[in-house]
Ligand SMILES: Nc1nc2c(c(=O)[nH]1)N[C@H]1C(S)=C(S)[C@@H](COP(=O)(O)O)O[C@H]1N2
């Protein structure tokens with residue numbers, strides 16, 4: 269990786285996390301720290317429904333059962349002995365930018381920092397599934413995490429568990445990740461073994477895998493049918509659509525809001541991803557969306573990873589300016605000015621906007 273792709277270092281002690289909840293731990297980092305292609309492990313958001321499970325890697329076992337020719341129980345060493353692969357994949361929480369919905373939606377009030385890009389290493393899920401041989405009845409693969417607790421809406425005691433259609437599990441490049449950014453997967457992010465599903469919102473990437481079950485009918489657990497569904501109105505479970513692939517989206521990492529600049533050109537920077545298909549373009553508007561100009565893209569074009577973008581404005585007159593940013597993917601999906609409101613606040617991929625000031629005086633202290 270060239271230095272340009274590494275995150276710029278920040279002052280010591282920075283960045284401070286934005287803590288939404290201490291236990292279960294839910295935190296993100298300010299977007300100014302998302303300023304490189306790679307998200308360092310220490311700067312990736314953490315999203316948990318339950319308290320962290322305690323797992324001894326030596327004693328850890330992964331059971332594969334259900335609609336399979338031959339069920340198996342694997343140790344960490346068994347997975348490590350299988351062919352290893354790695355891929356850069358952008359993890360995005362479907363609740364990212366929930367706090368920007370108007371009117372407010374129910375749930376953890378994520379700002380724009382519940383996204384990050386890391387190199388995940390481990391065993392392709394399809395290699396493991398081939399080993400066990402799905403039976404012809406299998407339609408879905410259920411992933412159960414070791415963490416458990418009460419699902420508040422229904423009062424049920426459950427593990428965090430989510431399913432994928434069998435086809436998505438077999439051909440989507442989903443990974444049983446044992447490493448993250450070249451280090452053993454840390455416990456906070458699902459160690460010793462988690463699923464990482466490229467292009468899907470984060471809820472599909474089940475941490476602390478304990479069991480993989482092949483099912484002959486669709487899974488109806490609460491993290492499948494109550495949470496992670498787009499609801500047009502609170503409780504409208506008869507009109508829900510499941511949250512699946514990420515939507516095309518972008519983040520402004522620079523400037524921080526309300527920064528002041530001397531008259532002249534201003535450089536705007538950020539990251540963007542295509543979601544369901546690769547990123548095609550990032551555009552910037554300085555006139556409220558009337559005209560758009562294309563930003564430069566940089567960084568490797570890894571199929572399920574974000575890219576860096578940069579835009580140098582024309583010389584700007586003194587005053588307050590607002591930049592709007594919109595990304596487009598290869599399917600032609602474009603970020604909307606406002607995302608469709610839904611009761612649980614998922615999939616907010618609205619165009620980011622950033623305000624900044626161009627001022628004649630170079631000393632900030634003299635400005636009102
Ligand atoms: N077992 C388990 N897996 C889980 C979760 C969880 O609470 N428990 N949260 C999911 C959600 S909603 C997201 S966005 C990602 C967050 O991954 P991270 O905490 O490593 O950033 O993990 C997913 N996998």
Ligand SMILES: [Mo]
Nearest residue numbers: 361362470471
């Ligand atoms: Mo999430």
